[in-house]
Amino acid sequence: MRILATETKNEIEKTVTCEGWINSRRDHGKLIFFDLRDRSGLLQIVSKDSNLDIRPEDVVRVRGKVVKRPDNLVNPNLETGSIELQAENVEILSKAAELPFDIGGKDLDLQLPTLLDFRALTLRHPKVKSIFKVQEAIMEGFRRAAQALEATEVFVPTISYSSTEGGAEIFKIDYYGHKAFMIQSPQLYKQMMIPIFERVYLISHAYRAEPSVTTRHLSESIQLDLELGFLEFEELLDSLERIGSETLKYASQKCSDILKEFNVDPPKVGGKIPRLKMREAQEIIYKTTGRDNRKEPDLTPEDEKDISAWALKEHGSDFVTITHYPTKKRAFYSHPDPKNPEFSLSYDLIFKGVEILSGSKRIHDYDKLVEVIVERGMNPKDFSMYLQAFKYGMPPHGGFSFGLERLTMKILDLVNVREASLFPRDMNRIDILLSSQPDAKKKTSK
């Protein structure tokens, strides 16, 4: 009966069986020391069999006795650091090929292309793996926060017959001889859920045929979405801030050890998250830095950093909410501010200098929505099912969304969003580099 590596510390002087991977091997004369890695952590094993044929990443089953280490050999940085397993029998379950690089060290110091070329291998490194434990915790935190708002979880399709928001960055799919598209976001579907559930959340894929390679964009990403009916602008802002801060708080508490390993602080939430209109933010940036972007239609990346610095200094908050972006700069369904339609009832939640959540109050009037679609040069016929939801009674509503990978990247202060995706897709890569695919351009399905 197998027990986990970290469970051995409760079995001192007993004979146990562990299974896992050889993480590293050190030969000391006639003794072989190796670390066994399983999903719980590491365990030092010592074997007297100097002929033992094992190497890193072999999968083994080890039977042996758990003993205390002498005081001077205790490793305080390891959960099992006060014990070791004296191997009586080592059985090889799966033999590993020779590794292209060492993955037994504390850090995995590889260039990004190598990290991705050997993704099925490099993900095994505990520090790389831990990124995805944080990602799991973000998802769980989001679900809990959404459920606390009484939202229903829904599942919507990713194949669509029209683009979500226009634009050229859209993947085409051959759908039984018809042309169809991969959704750029589940936005339209979640709005259609308002008359059914009033409050919904969903986890979807979002596809963007970004024509360039940047550190922040993926061609396929996981998007978390929330949409709420019968809420007005101020209540939507409350929900935005609640979901954003509670999701991050949950993940950083659950993964506090990992945050420490990545040398990042848990999110600071002061009293209330400060709220500024975009123009007010630009005014503050002008006053505090002298940079005059007061006529610009959006915040620049530098602006987002500076307004975050201001929020931290003045309000002790890693978060700041910016509202009222120009209507023309936002998606067609964003509701213009009735007091000044040039600006919209839109909002971004900025966390440590980067926008992490984005959304708006939506247009809920059918006629107005048709008008805006036409104004933007699109065809209402392409939105017939979406418009159907508005035709038969749609209440005021709004929502927001965020990208799972980008949030994971931000909370751990990673350099490239690809590090926060198990198998990142961009214009050059689907697992392997596209140019290196066998007959990539000519290939047909078998």
Add this chain to the structure above:
Amino acid sequence: MRILATETKNEIEKTVTCEGWINSRRDHGKLIFFDLRDRSGLLQIVSKDSNLDIRPEDVVRVRGKVVKRPDNLVNPNLETGSIELQAENVEILSKAAELPFDIGGKDLDLQLPTLLDFRALTLRHPKVKSIFKVQEAIMEGFRRAAQALEATEVFVPTISYSSTEGGAEIFKIDYYGHKAFMIQSPQLYKQMMIPIFERVYLISHAYRAEPSVTTRHLSESIQLDLELGFLEFEELLDSLERIGSETLKYASQKCSDILKEFNVDPPKVGGKIPRLKMREAQEIIYKTTGRDNRKEPDLTPEDEKDISAWALKEHGSDFVTITHYPTKKRAFYSHPDPKNPEFSLSYDLIFKGVEILSGSKRIHDYDKLVEVIVERGMNPKDFSMYLQAFKYGMPPHGGFSFGLERLTMKILDLVNVREASLFPRDMNRIDILLSSQPDAKKKTSK
């Protein structure tokens, strides 16, 4: 301040505000009665304003006093059946167009094409909507059961550079001028996760270009997956049965009212779920029905019904596990039974006459896997990232998966799987019928 329809029963003799949709309207002389529908349920409202211009699906805000109904007018079938709201003010938040059919009745008796043509409207009907509350509960039940097995939730991509399992039923996507594919299942990715997390679960989309229209198939569906490392065949069967029965038990307990409304019984689990090899099942079917399928390579739909009837009669169980399907009939990664390689260490969990979960112990030996890929006429180069995971130490493992829509269909005894998908995709339909799309074949993205 809005309160929900069902919350009014705690506010008798108080003045409250409710918001929702007009579910139905009945005029009685100078009085107008209407039912307000919100996410909590229905509430009867009475108005003395005989000029009130409201019709079904209008969205309204009603202010009024909650009063007890006379005893003889109490409706015991409605949570708010002992009260009504005397409207003082009715404000219209959104006007609905005239409905193409009545959706205010207890059942929504429409043909499937109409149900789907007006999907954004028909989903509002409480009985249609409740299908998706069951679906949400299935998902929650699955997550709880998977987390109880200490599995990590992972997020894998849907765009791939090769097909998952060969076959022609695969959607092609134009990926920056390269040809790529939508995954038929997340199978290969979840196996690649074994050396990282040992136990994983995931919720993914699965794309199958089914060339025919059946009641059981969707072109895009939601797939739930689990994969477990270091478990042997019998332990995998334990997990299969545990996940299957616990998921269904959770959903049917949480949604017991809905099951009653659909006239279906909650799943019966006897003591232990009976386990049969496929050949044993065929033998029992021969003995009990006289139908001789003992040489057939698979169970027919009729066989699955008959063996379920046997399991219910002999073991008091709605579930029965069938193992050892012919190796050739299963996916390439299925592990042959070492005792008789003609049959595989595969399994299906049958529930009330239909297979709901399917899986196998997997081949974990690198050389053997390459050999099988070649034998099946596929190219190992198309599986390079997948094979990488096996090259560097892969333990024994196995898993299973199920389709969310099909399970929802089965638990509610629906006739067509399309009823269990918010927006079903098949060869004829993406929201609207493909033939009725504007310039469907010529359309390009804008």
